[in-house]
Amino acid sequence: MIVQTIPIPQALTLHPLPLSSSSFSPFGNVIANPSPSSTPQTTTVSSIAADPLLRSHGAISANQGTAIQYKQLGAHGLRNLYDQAPSGKVASGRITMFVCAARAEISTSPGAASKEEKEEAGRAKNSIPITILERHPFTTQTFIPLTANAKKQYLVVVAPSAPPGNPDAALPAPERNQNHLLPGRGLPDVAKLRAFIATGEQAVTYGAGTWHAPMVALGPAGTTVDFVVVQFANDVAVEDCQEVVLEGREEEGIRIEVGLPPRMEVARL
Numbered sequence: 017m018i019v020q021t022i023p024i025p026q027a028l029t030l031h032p033l034p035l036s037s038s039s040f041s042p043f044g045n046v047i048a049n050p051s052p053s054s055t056p057q058t059t060t061v062s063s064i065a066a067d068p069l070l071r072s073h074g075a076i077s078a079n080q081g082t083a084i085q086y087k088q089l090g091a092h093g094l095r096n097l098y099d100q101a102p103s104g105k106v107a108s109g110r111i112t113m114f115v116c117a118a119r120a121e122i123s124t125s126p127g128a129a130s131k132e133e134k135e136e137a138g139r140a141k142n143s144i145p146i147t148i149l150e151r152h153p154f155t156t157q158t159f160i161p162l163t164a165n166a167k168k169q170y171l172v173v174v175a176p177s178a179p180p181g182n183p184d185a186a187l188p189a190p191e192r193n194q195n196h197l198l199p200g201r202g203l204p205d206v207a208k209l210r211a212f213i214a215t216g217e218q219a220v221t222y223g224a225g226t227w228h229a230p231m232v233a234l235g236p237a238g239t240t241v242d243f244v245v246v247q248f249a250n251d252v253a254v255e256d257c258q259e260v261v262l263e264g265r266e267e268e269g270i271r272i273e274v275g276l277p278p279r280m281e282v283a284r285l
């Protein structure tokens with residue numbers, strides 16, 4: 017539900033970076049195969065012991081040696097903090113699906129964009145407006161694209177919380193998380209918005225309370241990116257989802273948008 021309207025102080029164009037675990041760590045987790053070159057056939061107790069990457073992701077040999085199981089995929093696992101929700105209403109785990117229409121397309125061909133491509137991108141105004149941010153204060157939310165295709169892409173737009181103050185004082189938000197990973201109860205700090213380009217080989221978990229824009233699928237017109245979404249909810253609107261409208265002044269060009277590059281290298285973890 018909409019809880020606030022924030023005036024956009026000045027025009028802002030975000031330049032998205034390839035999504036990676038390290039750049040996204042203040043906001044949540046990137047989930048991807050930590051070591052695509054490792055196969056179940058060649059991964060043994062001793063090869064795991066010798067490989068810091070496998071060890072740091074908690075790799076074990078599973079399914080009678082026919083699988084690798086990674087048990088540690090980031091600090092923001094599934095979190096249910098509804099025991100701190102003022103309504104006291106218990107939450108349940110939910111699995112839903114978002115079928116997201118592609119809203120723009122960028123090329124994934126490696127290499128720098130040519131002068132002509134940059135000019136063309138400028139002319140096409142290849143940008144996505146950001147007009148709303150939302151957070152799920154008491155739960156993590158994981159978006160898992162139903163494709164393992166690096167050519168499928170989506171935009172992840174997130175903001176840290178501003179220091180707490182009057183405007184957010186009445187909003188339900190948790191105070192404690194076992195790993196102290198909460199972003200804080202404040203409204204989004206729009207000047208510090210960040211944008212990332214994710215691929216179909218990456219899933220993303222927003223940490224509990226992380227401000228984020230509604231998912232933006234990328235790709236040719238008429239296509240979709242389908243996501244399985246895993247979170248908790250208790251059906252109390254203000255505890256499940258708090259939305260903030262970002263109010264620009266179109267006539268003065270005061271808006272927030274993500275500028276899409278004509279070409280972008282896609283990154284692994």
Ligand SMILES: NC(=O)N[C@@H](O)C(=O)O
Nearest residue numbers: 150157228229230231257
């Ligand atoms: N992220 C996104 O697209 N949507 C949500 O977080 C939602 O719960 O609606």
